[in-house]
Amino acid sequence: MKDGPTNDGKKTKRKERMRFASADQVAQLAGVSRSAVSRTFTPGASVAPATRERVQKAAEELGYHVNDLARGVLANQSRLVGIVATRPEVGFRAHLAAALAKALIKRGSIPILINTGQTEDELLAAQKILIGHRAEATIILSGSPPASFVDIAHRNGQPLVVIGRTEPDADHVSAGNAEASRNAAAAFFDKGYRRLAVAASQSATSSILEREDAFLAAAEEFGASVSVGRGIDSDYDSGIDAARQLFSRGERPDAVYCANDLIAFGLMDHVRKTLGLRIPEDVDVIGFDDVPGAAWLSYRLTTFRQDPVVMAQRAVDLVERRLASPDLPPAYERVIPELIFRDSFTP
Amino acid sequence: MKDGPTNDGKKTKRKERMRFASADQVAQLAGVSRSAVSRTFTPGASVAPATRERVQKAAEELGYHVNDLARGVLANQSRLVGIVATRPEVGFRAHLAAALAKALIKRGSIPILINTGQTEDELLAAQKILIGHRAEATIILSGSPPASFVDIAHRNGQPLVVIGRTEPDADHVSAGNAEASRNAAAAFFDKGYRRLAVAASQSATSSILEREDAFLAAAEEFGASVSVGRGIDSDYDSGIDAARQLFSRGERPDAVYCANDLIAFGLMDHVRKTLGLRIPEDVDVIGFDDVPGAAWLSYRLTTFRQDPVVMAQRAVDLVERRLASPDLPPAYERVIPELIFRDSFTP
DNA sequence: CCTCCCGTTGCATCGCCGTGCAACCTGGTT
């Protein structure tokens, strides 16, 4: 049974906390070599049924589970994937993060959630953590990664997928912001509205910017007038600020396109509760994202639906593609958002 | 410079993907031994400034970062911490998950987000993943871990912290659900209301249950009548269902206590938009959680504030405490929620 | 009875990194 100086208090000195059972312990209990244990838990390896059974019994007894970390070190793949997000509890990002976590687990990867600020330093710190842990890939949610970020990921051969931003140098998934926004402008115009407005924000992510820009361009192209209101962030308060700006100037707009649903909620509340106007009778509103609140009776918001599950899946697909063939040119997955009609705007 | 058979294409055979630079490569480039590299990146180790500089320069050039995974294998600590949550994108849980991720990163840990169902099988699968990766601790958000879960974590010496549930065998953090709910009943009663109601849900987590039970008990103790409405989940739709139930019976309630804010939103919307009643003139409402929507003009909900940042910090503190002394008896951190007065109820 | 073959199994090595120990420089002192 080979009873060498294996675990008799001599080697356990280093760190106290060695609670998890190791393959060595299982091997000893089963009276086999560590190789046999390894092979038992490696699909396709050659082990006699009797041995496998002995090993499994011993493993059961000790509560042993293969150390995936060590396995990863050896195979040079960690199965860790980073999700980098700013304020991942808010709005659509929350749905995206949750969907990503689920899709990654399903694929056998381990999602690491990094909740970080947007400054370059913070993002680079997040990246450092991920590279230090040899994450297989990084998925960024609607931040704007600095160029160095893309560069470092590339130099380390780490796939990088950006969601919600058009990033020419990296794989990315994003909604058809430009088309959708153009459609929104067209829908307003077709209904006869000529005084349009868009509510966005100052500290805008690129999705928000794209929506604003595309709406402005389309509206001007159609020959409608457009005013712009911007709050600070891209949330409810920002919608209130935008409403204040848009409705304090001379003639009020006929219809407002909001860069996301939270902004729309703030704007609608201000317009209704503070200004006493009616939606859709006095003003029409279209939002973007279709978060659950858009269906609530208080809002009944007409908005572009982005399916977080679909987007997450596309992102994971891009990761897989990139892992399989690292040298392909950057790919772009576009998810076309569908306009969901509720009460705040109907054609 | 010792130029042995180290990396001349012979050893790189195993796996193609060995993109990350290793300490060996850095050592070679800097013309030092691997130990020197290791020491350069180990705080407090003894390295000559000149050597350190050479190493750092070489590391910079190769984009090297210490492999925390391998370091973890050696030190027998992974710094990985699992966050296990069902529907982590919803309501208060989203805030909790985000706050936890931030607090863990701050502590130097790596948060793994596992988005799982509530069935025993799914939870155990999640645990298997975490144990396989030698996660240092598991934090469960408002699920009810089966007994085997607690047991397995314990047997593997893995700290387990439960948030939002009273779990006698494990460390846990939870809000003072009973006190708060009692206070809600008292506040309604003091205002002269005698027909009370509580809106909860069928598939309730234990926080929701505690709130319902404590409110019922207190109301009965005061001598008020109480009716109960329950939707399916604990979300907006559930609030609508509960409202349907509560307001279809004979006399309608004077005031409703909702087990969380989402339920309150659904209930308020149904009461106002569908039934045409006014809040607070006809019915008062108190919620629980103080999610951002509670402050929105459409709701202006009086509700108990739970601070996700505080709760997350307490949970992380419990993890640390348990890591430091594994054999302490289970601890319980209680966070007392504060009632935030807005328009849906005032004393 | 010997030989061959195939399935098992153990050994040794690999890929990571941290660290105790001993050898190696310095420069200052007797």
Place this chain on the structure above:
DNA sequence: AACCAGGTTGCACGGCGATGCAACGGGAGG
């Protein structure tokens, strides 16, 4: 000139698990 103290550095080992290779076993066939 020999010696000592102190700081540096390299070596070798330890802790994981996977795996090529060689040895070992037993049954089948000559």
